[in-house]
Amino acid sequence: MATATPGQAQAPSPKDGNQPVLLSADSVTFDEQQGLVTARGNVELSQSLRTVRADTITYNRTTKVVTATGNIRIVEPSGDILFADYAELTDDMRDAFVENLRVLMTDNSRMAGNEAERRGERILRVNRGVYSPCELCKEDPTRPPLWQVRAVRVVHDKEEHEIRYKDAVLEMFGVPVAYTPYLSQPDATVDRKSGFLTPLLGSSSDLGLFIRPRYYIDMGPDQDATVEVGGFSKQGLLLGGEYRKRFERGRLTLNGSVTQGELPNGLADKNAPKENKLRGHFFARGLFEIDEVWRAGFDVKRASDETYLRKYFDNRGDDFLTSRAFVEGFRGRNYAAVSAYSWQDLRYGNTVEEPIVGPLAVYSAMGEPGSLFGGRWSLDSGILSLYRRQGASTRRFHVEPGWRRDITSSLGFVTTFEGRVLAVGHNSSHYDRPETTAVERGSASRFLLFPQGQVTVRYPFARYGESSQQLIEPLVAVTTAPRAPNDPDVPNEDSQDVEFDQANLFMFNRFPGIDRLEGGTRITYGLRTAIYGYRQGSASLFVGQSYRFNQENAYPAASGLRDRRSDYVGRLDLSPASWLDANYSFRIDPDTLRFRRHSLSGMVGVPEFTLSTAYSYLDNTPTSTATRTDLEQITIGVSSQFAPRWSVGASHVQSLRPAPGPRAAGAVLTYQDECFTFQTIARRDYTNTVGDVKDGNTLYFRLVFKNLGEFRTPGLGGLF
Template identity: 45%
Template sequence: MASAVAFGLVFLPGLALGQSTMPLPELDSDTPALLSADEVTYDESLGVATARGNVEISQGDRVLKADAISYNMRNDVVTASGNITLIEPSGELIFAEYIELTSDLKEGFIRDVRALLTDRSRLAAASGVRQGDRETTFRKAVFSPCELCRDDPTRAPLWQVKAAEVTHDQEERVIQYRDAWLEMFGVPILYTPYLEHPDPTVDRKSGFLAPRYHHSDAMGHGIEVPYFFTIGPDKDLTLAPIFTTEQGLLMTAEYRQIMTSGEFSVSGSATLDDMTRNGKVDKNQFRGHFFAEGEFSITPNYRASFDIKQSADDTYLREFDFTNDRTLTSRGTVEYFEGRDYGSLNAFLFDGQRAQDDDEEAPIVLPELQYSFIGEPDERGAFFSIDAGMLNILREEGQDSRRLSLHGQWEMPYAGEMGDLYRIKAALSGDLYWGNDVDKVGEDVTPGPGVNTQDGFAGRLFPQVAVEWRYPWVSYQEDFAQTLEPIIQVVASPEGFNDGDIPNEDSRDVEFDDSNLFSLNRFPGDDRVSSGSRVDYALRWTAESPDFGWGEVFFGQSFRFLGGSDFEAGSGLEDDLSDFVGRVAFEPDPTFRTRYRFRLDKDSLKGRRHDFSASIGPPAYTFTTQYTLATLDDTGSGPEDSEEIRLGFSTQINEFWSAGVTYLRDLDEDETRSYGGQIRYHDECFDLRLRAEREFFNDRDLKPSDTILFEVVFKHLGGVSS
C-alpha cells in the first residue's frame, strides 16, 4: 500500500504541474500511511494485494480516494481505478479514471485526468504518461483558468487552450505545447504548431515577451519585439527594438539588479530622426534618453537613493510617448534616521522640456544639506524643534547663491479652564548668504545689463512669537453634532528682513489660501520671511449627522498692524488687510463629496481664486468635476488669468465591465485641451482594455495627437498591447 500512496503523492502532482503552480513533492517515507477500504484481499498465487470499495489512503495532509487500488508485487506495479480523487495539501483536486505506476515512481500512465487547481484553473487530458523522472506528457489536453458559466456549466469557458500534446520537462523546467489552439467561447482564434514557456516553478527565464503594436504621428505604425535576458538570479536585461514605418528603428533597453543592500535599474532609448529646428530640417539627428533609479540601505540608520533623467532634446520623450513630464528632475540623496532625528544630503539637476525653459538659467543644486530634530514633550506638553540646512545653487548663466540656515522653535499647548485652547510659539531663524549677480530690485536670476546687482555676503537673525487661541463650542443633539470654533492668532516679529541683498531662490510663488492662513511664514521657502506683526482670525464650523453626513465651513482673514508688505501685488497679502480665504466641504454620504476653496477680494468680494471639486454617485455611475479659476486683481497685478474645467464620468456596468470618459477645457482661451475615454472588461482569467485620447497641446514639433491603447491579457499566457 505504500507504493499506492507514493503514486498519488508523486505521479499525479507531476502531471498537474504542466499547467499549475504545484511543486513536484517527494515521498516522505517516515510519514505513516493510513488505509481504509470496504474490503482488502491478497491473492498469494498472483502476488496481488487489492483494496476495494471506498478506498481511502491518507499520508499527512494528502488523501487518495478510488473505487479500487491494487499492488502487483511480481511486476512491481500499482494500479488504481474508478472515481480516483487526489486531494493535495495546497488545495488542488485531481481526478482520474485509471492510473498505473511502477513502484520506483519513474514510469506511469493515467487516463481521463482532470484537475482543479488552487487558483480555480482547470486542466483536463485524455491520458498522461510519465517517462523516467524527467518528463510528463499529456495527450489531448485542455487548460483554462476561467470559471465555468454558473447557469450552464457545459458551455465553453471564455478562453481555453487545446493542444494535441503538452510536455512538462521537470529538469529544464519548461512546458511545451504542440498543435495548440487558443479558443474563445469555444471558437478557435489562434493556432501555433509549437509553444514553449517556463513552468510555474520558474520566476524568470530568457525569451521573447509579448509583442506590442505602436501607432503615432511621429512613429507611424510600429511593432515592439522585446527579448528578456536572465543574466543571473539578481539581474536581468530587456532589449526591445521598435520597428516603425516613419522613424525606422527605435532601440530601447532596461537593466535591473537587486543586491543585498538595495536595488537599481537603468533604462534608455536611441534612434536617428529628422528634426525641425527654427524652420530648418536636420537629417539623421541622434535622439534618445537615459533614466536610472536606485535605493540602497547603507546601515540601519542610513539610506542612499538616486533618480537620473536625461533626454537628448526637449520634445523627444513626449513625442515618442515615454513621459509627459514638463521638467526632468535628477536627484541624488543620502538620508539619516534615528529616533526623532532626520538628516539628508541632496543634489538636484533640472532640465526644462518646454519652449520657454532656458537650461542656462536652470539651477544646479549641489549640495543641499538638511537636518531636523523634534524634542520629547515635557510634562506640560512643550517641546523644541530644530531645522538646520546648507544650500549651494549654481547656474551656467546668472545668479549663484549659497545659504547656511538654523531655525529653532519652542511650542507649548495649553487648555484653559473654560475649555479654550492655546498654543504658544517662539521661533528664531538665522540665515547667512553668499551670492553672485543678485538682482537687488527685480529678483531676476539673469539680470540684464545695467541692473543693480550685488556680490558678497548678507544675513539676518529673525525672531517670531505667536499665540494661537481656539474656543470650540460643541452642541450635541439626538442625531446631530456641530462645532463652532473661533480661531485667533497674534504673530509678533520685527519688520523688514527681506533685503534685496538676500537672493530669492525658493520663495517666489506665493499662494495665499486657507491652508497657510495660520502659518508663521507664508512663503513656500526660507529665502523670504513674513515679517512685521499681524493678527490672523477665522471661524470654523463643522457638523455631522447620520442622516445628513458631514459638512465644514471655514472663513478667515489676516490684518497686519505693524510693518510693510513683503508680498507682491496680486498675492492677496500686499495690503495690511488681506483678502478673505476659506473653504466649504460637504459629504452627505460616501457617494457624494464636494469641496470648494476660494480667495475673495477684501474690498469688492470678487473671486480671485476658486477651486471646486466634486465626486457624485456610486461606483455604478460616478460623475467628477474640477473647476479652477485664478484672476488678476483690480490693478492688473498678480498671476495671469487662468480658468479651466475638467469633467469625468465612470461607470461599473456590471461585475466585469467598466467604462469612463474625461474632458479638459481651457475656459480662459475657450479651447479644448484634451478628451478621451476607456472601456475595460476584467474577470478572473481575462483583461481587455481600450483607451482613446486626443490632446491639443502644441510645443515646437509636438502637434495635437491621438492616442489609442489596446491591451489584451490572458492569465498565465501573457498579453498583447498596442
C-alpha cells in the same frame, strides 16, 4: 483467495529504500494465483506526500503496476489535484498513465486532456490538451471558459517550472483567435522566468507602424533584465532595456534606450530641414542602507532632447527631469540630509537656464513634550549652494531654533505659544538687480537675525448627539516680528510661487521659503465648524482672514496678501454618504467680494453611474493696472459599472480662459474578471504640435491573460 475486513493496512515496500504505502478501503481481496491485491470502496492509497483515491485500486505484484478506476483523485506533493477515469501507476506511484485527465492547479488554473503520461517527479505530458485559468460557468460547466489554450500536446515540466504547448490555438469564448506552433509559460510556482514578453504593436502618426518585442532575462533571485528592440516604419530601430538588482541592504535600477531619429532644428522655421541624430534616454535609481540610521541614494534622469520621451514613450506629463543624489539619516525625532540636484528642462524652446544645487544640507530636531519650560523645543538648519553658469549663483545658511507650548484652561480655551529666531546669511553673485534698467551683474551679502512670536487661542464647542457629533471652533492668532528687510539685491530662489490658502493662513511666514520673509504684526482669525456622523457622513467648513498692521509690498499683487487685509480663504468638505464626496476651496477679495481663486472637485453617484468634476479658477492679475490674464479650466467625467465585469468612463478637459477651447478628451472601456482584463483607451489631444510630436487621436489597447502574458500598446507603459 483471501479477503480482509474494512480498515487500514500498511503494505510492505516493494523496493528497499522506498517509503511504506498506507492503504485504506471498505474491503480488500488477495488473489494468490494471479498475484492481485484488489481494494474496493472509498479506496485511499498514500505514499509520502502523494495520495490516490478511487472506487477500485488493484495492485499486480508480478508487473508492479497499480491500476485505479472510477472517480480517481490524485493529490500531488506540489498541491495539484489530478482527476481521471482510469489510471495506471508504478508501485512507487512516480510514473503514471491516465485517461480523460483533468488537473486543478494550486492557483485554480485547469488543464484537461484525452490522455496523459507522467514520468517521475518532472514531466506531465498531456495529449490533446486544454489549459485555462478561468472559472467555469456555474449554470453550465460544459460551456467553454472565457479563454483557453488548446494544443496538440501540453507538457508540464515541473523541474523547469514551465508549461509548453505544441501547435497551440488561443480560443475566446470557444472561438479560435490566434495560432502559434510553439508557446510556453511559467507554471503557478514561478514568480519570474526568462523568455519573450508579449510584444508591443501599434501605429502612430509620428512613428508609423511599429513592433517592439521584449525579452525578459532572469539572472538570479536578486537581479533581472529586460531587453527591447523596436522597429518603426517611419523611424530607425530603437534599442532599450532595464536592469534591476537587489542587494542585501539596497537596490539598483537602470533604464535606457537609444535610436537614430529625426529632430527639428527649432521653432523659428518650421520648414527647416530636420537633423538626423542619435536620440535616447538614461534613468538610474538606487537606494542603499548604510546602517540603522543612515542611507544613501540617487535618482538620475536625462534625455537627449525635449521631445524624445513624449514621442517614443508617450511621457507627456513631465516638464522637468529631476536628478538627485543624497545621504540622509533618521534617529528618533531628528533628521539630517545632504543632497545635490540638477534639472533638465523639457519645455520645448525654453532657454531659461536651470540651476545646479549642491550641496543642500538640512538638519531638523525636535525635543520631547514638556522638555523645555513645559513645552517642546525645535531646531531647523540648513546650507544651500545654488550655481548657474550664466545667471545668479547663491550661497546661503540658516539656523532657526524654536519653542512651542499648548495650554488648556479649565474653561476649555486652548492657547498655543510659539517662538522662533531665524539666523540666515546670504551671498549671491552675477545677479541682475531688478531695479536697474541696464544689465548689471553684481554681488550681495546679507546676514539677518529675525525673531518671530505667535499666540493662538482656540475655543472648541462640541456637542454629542444621538447620531452625530457637532463642532464649532473659533480661532484667533497674533503674530509679531520686526519689519522684514526683503532686500531686492538678494535673489529670490525659493519664495516666488506664493500659494495663499487655508493651509498656510496661520503660518509664521506665508512665503514658501526664507529668501523672502513676512514681518510686522498681524492678527489672524478664523472659524471652523463640522459635523461627523457616527456611522457615516461628515461635513466641515473653514473660513479665515488675516489683518496686518503694516503694509507688506514683497508679496505679489495677485497673492491675496499684498494689502493689510488679506483675502478671505476657506474650504468646504462635504461627504454625507458614499454616493457624494465634494471639496471646495476659495479665496475672495475682501473689498469687492469677488472670487480671486476657487477650485471644486467632486464625485456624485453610485457604481452604476458616477459623475465627477474638477473646476479651477485663478485671478492671475500681476498688478492693478496690468491686463488681466485669468486662468479657468473645468474637467468633467462620467463612469459606469454597467455590468458586474464591465465598466466605462469618459472625461473632457475644457479651457474657459484665457483661450477658450478643448484641451483633452478621453474614454476608457474595461472588462475584468478573475483571468482576463481588457481595456480600450481613446484619447484626443487638442494642444499644439510640440517639436516633432504631433497632437491628434491616440488609441491604446491592453489585454492581460492570467499566467499567459499581457499585450499592451506603448502608451500604457511607464518610466520610473
